[in-house]
Amino acid sequence: MSVNHVLTTCPYCGTGCQFFLQVVDDRLVGVVPCKTDEISQGRLCIKGYHAHAFVHHPDRLKTPLVRKDGQLVRASWHEALGRIVSEVKEIVAHHGPDSVLVLASAKCTNEENYLIQKLARAAIGTNNVDHCARLCHASTVSGLILSFGSGAMTNTTPEFDNADCILVTGSNTMEAHPIIASHMFKAHAKGAKVIVVDPRETPLSRMAYRSLHQKPGTDIAWINGMMKVIIDEDLYDRDFVKNRTTGFEALKKVVDGYTPDRVEQITGIAGKDLIDIARTYAKSEKAMIAYAMGVTQHSNGTNIVRALANLTMLTGHLGKESVGLNALRGQCNVQGSCDSGGLPDFFPGYQKVDDPETVKKFEKAWGVKLPHEKGLTLTWAVQQAAEGKIKAIVAFGENVMLSDPDITHLEKALKKLEFLAIVDIFPSETALLADVVLPAACYAEKDGTFTSTDRALRPVRKAVDPPGEAMPDWKIACELGRRFGVPGFEFKSPSEIMDEMAGLAPIYGGIDYERIDRQVIRWPCPSKDSPGAKFLHAGSFKMGRGVFAPVEHTDPQEVPSPEFPMILTTGRNLFQYHTGTMTRRSSKLEREAPEPYVELNSKDAKAFGVVDGERVRVSSRRGSVSLAARVTDNIIPGTMFIPFHYAEAPANRLTNPALDPIAHIPELKVCAARIEKG
Amino acid sequence: MNELGKKLARIAFDERGADYLLAMREEHGNVAPSMIRKGEDAGDVRVDLPYQLVNILSNIYPWVPKGRIAVVCRRCDEKALNEIIKRNLMDRDRLILIGLACTREQVALCRCSDPVPSKVDIGEANAPVREDPLMVKLDSMSQQDRLKFWTSEFRKCNKCFGCTLNCPVCFCDDCVLEEHTFTPELGIPPSFAFHLVRSMHMSDKCIECGECERSCAGGIPLLTLRKMANRDMKRMFGYEAGDKEKVSPLLTTLEGKLLEDGEHVC
Ligand code: SF4
Ligand code: SF4
Numbered sequence: 044m045s046v047n048h049v050l051t052t053c054p055y056c057g058t059g060c061q062f063f064l065q066v067v068d069d070r071l072v073g074v075v076p077c078k079t080d081e082i083s084q085g086r087l088c089i090k091g092y093h094a095h096a097f098v099h100h101p102d103r104l105k106t107p108l109v110r111k112d113g114q115l116v117r118a119s120w121h122e123a124l125g126r127i128v129s130e131v132k133e134i135v136a137h138h139g140p141d142s143v144l145v146l147a148s149a150k151c152t153n154e155e156n157y158l159i160q161k162l163a164r165a166a167i168g169t170n171n172v173d174h175c176a177r178l179c180h181a182s183t184v185s186g187l188i189l190s191f192g193s194g195a196m197t198n199t200t201p202e203f204d205n206a207d208c209i210l211v212t213g214s215n216t217m218e219a220h221p222i223i224a225s226h227m228f229k230a231h232a233k234g235a236k237v238i239v240v241d242p243r244e245t246p247l248s249r250m251a252y253r254s255l256h257q258k259p260g261t262d263i264a265w266i267n268g269m270m271k272v273i274i275d276e277d278l279y280d281r282d283f284v285k286n287r288t289t290g291f292e293a294l295k296k297v298v299d300g301y302t303p304d305r306v307e308q309i310t311g312i313a314g315k316d317l318i319d320i321a322r323t324y325a326k327s328e329k330a331m332i333a334y335a336m337g338v339t340q341h342s343n344g345t346n347i348v349r350a351l352a353n354l355t356m357l358t359g360h361l362g363k364e365s366v367g368l369n370a371l372r373g374q375c376n377v378q379g380s381c382d383s384g385g386l387p388d389f390f391p392g393y394q395k396v397d398d399p400e401t402v403k404k405f406e407k408a409w410g411v412k413l414p415h416e417k418g419l420t421l422t423w424a425v426q427q428a429a430e431g432k433i434k435a436i437v438a439f440g441e442n443v444m445l446s447d448p449d450i451t452h453l454e455k456a457l458k459k460l461e462f463l464a465i466v467d468i469f470p471s472e473t474a475l476l477a478d479v480v481l482p483a484a485c486y487a488e489k490d491g492t493f494t495s496t497d498r499a500l501r502p503v504r505k506a507v508d509p510p511g512e513a514m515p516d517w518k519i520a521c522e523l524g525r526r527f528g529v530p531g532f533e534f535k536s537p538s539e540i541m542d543e544m545a546g547l548a549p550i551y552g553g554i555d556y557e558r559i560d561r562q563v564i565r566w567p568c569p570s571k572d573s574p575g576a577k578f579l580h581a582g583s584f585k586m587g588r589g590v591f592a593p594v595e596h597t598d599p600q601e602v603p604s605p606e607f608p609m610i611l612t613t614g615r616n617l618f619q620y621h622t623g624t625m626t627r628r629s630s631k632l633e634r635e636a637p638e639p640y641v642e643l644n645s646k647d648a649k650a651f652g653v654v655d656g657e658r659v660r661v662s663s664r665r666g667s668v669s670l671a672a673r674v675t676d677n678i679i680p681g682t683m684f685i686p687f688h689y690a691e692a693p694a695n696r697l698t699n700p701a702l703d704p705i706a707h708i709p710e711l712k713v714c715a716a717r718i719e720k721g
Numbered sequence: 722m723n724e725l726g727k728k729l730a731r732i733a734f735d736e737r738g739a740d741y742l743l744a745m746r747e748e749h750g751n752v753a754p755s756m757i758r759k760g761e762d763a764g765d766v767r768v769d770l771p772y773q774l775v776n777i778l779s780n781i782y783p784w785v786p787k788g789r790i791a792v793v794c795r796r797c798d799e800k801a802l803n804e805i806i807k808r809n810l811m812d813r814d815r816l817i818l819i820g821l822a823c824t825r826e827q828v829a830l831c832r833c834s835d836p837v838p839s840k841v842d843i844g845e846a847n848a849p850v851r852e853d854p855l856m857v858k859l860d861s862m863s864q865q866d867r868l869k870f871w872t873s874e875f876r877k878c879n880k881c882f883g884c885t886l887n888c889p890v891c892f893c894d895d896c897v898l899e900e901h902t903f904t905p906e907l908g909i910p911p912s913f914a915f916h917l918v919r920s921m922h923m924s925d926k927c928i929e930c931g932e933c934e935r936s937c938a939g940g941i942p943l944l945t946l947r948k949m950a951n952r953d954m955k956r957m958f959g960y961e962a963g964d965k966e967k968v969s970p971l972l973t974t975l976e977g978k979l980l981e982d983g984e985h986v987c
């Protein structure tokens with residue numbers, strides 16, 4: 044009889060809470076919070092408390108599967124891996140390496156993502172490697188790199204405790220990042236003013252000092268409006284603007300057009316409220332902004348992020364403790380999967396793939412020739428697949444069939460592929476379309492690291508063995524790399540992989556397993572004697588000066604019409620996680636939120652003759668779904684909300700795949716739709 | 722192995738014949754619960770964190786069918802075990818209590834009126850604290866203001882269920898809080914019913930360990946709420962939870978006779 048408590052990191056949101064998995068003889072029996080962890084401080088949300096529940100689920104994939112005569116049948120590792128390598132090689136020989144797309148995963152560890160991008164670049168020879176960050180915070184990464192030179196959360200989660208003003212927009216923090224909300228409450232208890240700007244009434248907005256509702260897709264207007272008030276009333280930080288930024292005059296000119304009246308017309312936010320939050324934010328000494336997908340998932344997401352960056356630079360609310368701009372990232376390792384190079388334009392550590400010096404450095408390290416062109420983004424590649432230009436996809440842990448926009452179109456695109464290989468822990472909707480399916484180990488069954496939304500390296504430790512023949516993704520990537528016949532895939536442990544990555548990505552330069560085993564280190568950590576960084580941009584920006592980018596409000600790609608009179612917005616609820624492959628297999632979580640639903644305002648419900656609980660059909664230009672109506676006053680009239688977790692009524696059958704021109708993030712937050720009975 | 726580890730191992734294994742020792746020790750720069758086996762290095766044991774070891778034990782107890790388990794117990798842990806054993810959920814003969822007297826700081830943090838275990842093996846006995854400052858403040862407020870206070874506190878609840886999951890005396894198989902009538906699915910924050918049902922339900926079991934308050938994601942002063950409900954229980958029934966023998970008045974018939982064995986566990 045052995046009983047162990049294994050300290051590891053939560054596999055759900057990007058907060059990065061640590062907890063102990065209780066293990067009795069290779070079986071998980073419970074979760075115990077870790078009181079000494081600086082981020083979670085002995086608290087967890089309901090998902091964390093049940094993070095052991097799906098691990099031993101009977102649906103877990105236990106053996107490789109290969110499609111034969113149209114059926115997925117059990118196969119040996121040897122056969123399945125061989126099939127992937129031979130099919131991909133064949134396609135590369137006929138159509139070139141850029142006809143292949145490799146998908147990394149925000150659910151995999153840093154070490155695994157490092158190997159997955161290496162597999163794409165070094166073994167297959169393409170920069171076509173991307174992952175679901177494209178769908179959540181691609182606009183954060185691209186927007187903040189342009190404005191500040193670095194695309195990450197500027198502060199650490201515990202710094203929220205001491206803020207005196209917290210502006211939260213496009214983030215349902217209490218549901219999506221419960222433990223970050225828990226830190227915000229500490230500030231609130233000390234008298235901090237919490238301002239929430241969101242089209243929906245969120246649980247956090249009920250305790251806010253000001254809770255304002257903008258029409259979806261009008262964020263730039265109110266952010267510019269705040270800046271106009273701040274400039275007109277001379278509340279901006281002249282020193283910061285003068286010494287640390289460029290482009291102020293151009294910004295001033297653009298925001299000048301956003302008078303409180305005009306902002307009210309566009310956004311629905313009353314002029315006096317706008318003036319009030321502008322003053323409050325500007326005058327607070329420790330002002331933090333927190334935002335999430337309500338900001339990023341728009342066809343102008345990069346511009347909204349840049350508008351927020353403008354606001355922080357204008358007020359000098361950057362580069363100090365408990366002061367900054369904070370993107371709350373959704374998945375356990377979405378920060379790390381970006382850091383590790385799971386992106387078509389960046390090597391690990393955000394080093395450009397089209398910079399000849401950088402390419403040379405990686406060619407030397409990896410001992411192979413590398414492509415010089417940026418690869419395709421996930422969303423763009425899917426469109427290329429529909430046109431037959433992408434022939435093969437090898438995807439690690441991505442359930443694109445529920446998470447991506449316009450899935451009817453997507454399914455067609457996937458069916459057009461010559462070859463699809465999926466590595467996952469459950470037979471997801473996407474895996475069912477694959478030619479080869481490989482069974483992966485989940486977070487509790489392997490070692491590695493996640494990087495939390497606040498840049499902290501969080502160890503993931505093996506608690507139990509994987510089921511059946513399942514293997515960790517890093518081993519699978521090594522096996523594939525070896526079979527492609529390239530050097531550099533002979534790793535014996537994740538710690539060796541981290542050592543290689545640290546040697547190539549300066550922001551991780553000082554990271555090694557021995558250090559992070561006992562200390563919380565946040566990147567940038569360039570050397571072994573560096574303690575890492577708490578808040579970013581103190582003193583100067585990575586690229587010298589911060590860049591003001593004047594941006595104008597534009598209408599969303601789809602606006603309501605007589606045929607589709609409502610705006611549909613999508614998101615998540617507290618109890619389910621993403622496409623639900625894990626949470627829907629955890630009974631306590633499923634009990635809380637078992638059924639898909641659409642939220643609409645009681646006025647609209649009346650107008651359409653819909654009552655609470657009734658079955659309705661919601662349609663957009665791309666398709667329709669049938670689900671239950673939830674009539675509520677928590678959402679503004681004219682807007683509906685559907686969470687995207689449910690396969691039986693997938694919100695993404697309706698969403699608009701229109702892309703942000705820079706980040707290629709799709710407009711998941713706004714499309715035109717209608718609602719009918721039945 | 723630190724001095725504390727040596728001492729605990731000696732008491733548990735050499736003096737009292739335990740097969741396992743459940744304690745907290747340093748691991749990975751943090752403090753981890755550990756089930757140390759006889760003969761194993763006890764490691765760097767820590768007793769300065771208010772971990773509810775009894776709750777951790779409850780999770781693993783059903784999986785460890787044999788052997789005697791020594792547990793580091795503060796006074797509240799000891800009382801929690803009394804409640805557990807009275808309900809036949811654990812076998813007293815399989816448990817060995819190692820008494821830990823809480824530090825003055827801990828007593829102050831818990832506003833604890835009963836901090837000394839029946840036998841002190843580690844630490845020194847400290848004086849109890851008689852008053853909970855927040856309770857005093859609430860007592861002096863009007864009913865309306867009190868309602869306002871709790872309403873704004875309960876707004877921070879995100880239904881993590883940490884208050885039940887980490888409570889050493891929450892042991893129902895089917896939790897009343899998961900009953901849809903009291904706690905409709907989906908919505909957060911849950912209604913008053915969530916907190917009041919829990920409050921009433923705990924009033925003959927709660928031993929005021931404070932773990933619910935410490936683990937509350939909303940930072941709600943749950944221990945004060947508990948102390949207030951327990952005070953009512955004491956006033957109305959003259960009963961306080963945690964006694965070795967005395968059975969809850971809620972577990973007796975109208976005539977005051979004990980309910981049949983197993984008829985009522987919660
Ligand atoms: S807040 Fe996020 S990381 Fe923490 S327990 Fe909940 S899901 Fe896990
Ligand atoms: S104080 Fe809270 S956790 Fe402790 S016994 Fe009472 S209700 Fe349970």
Ligand code: SF4
Binds near residue numbers: 877880882885939940
């Ligand atoms: S611990 Fe706090 S936040 Fe969690 S369910 Fe209990 S009262 Fe609510």
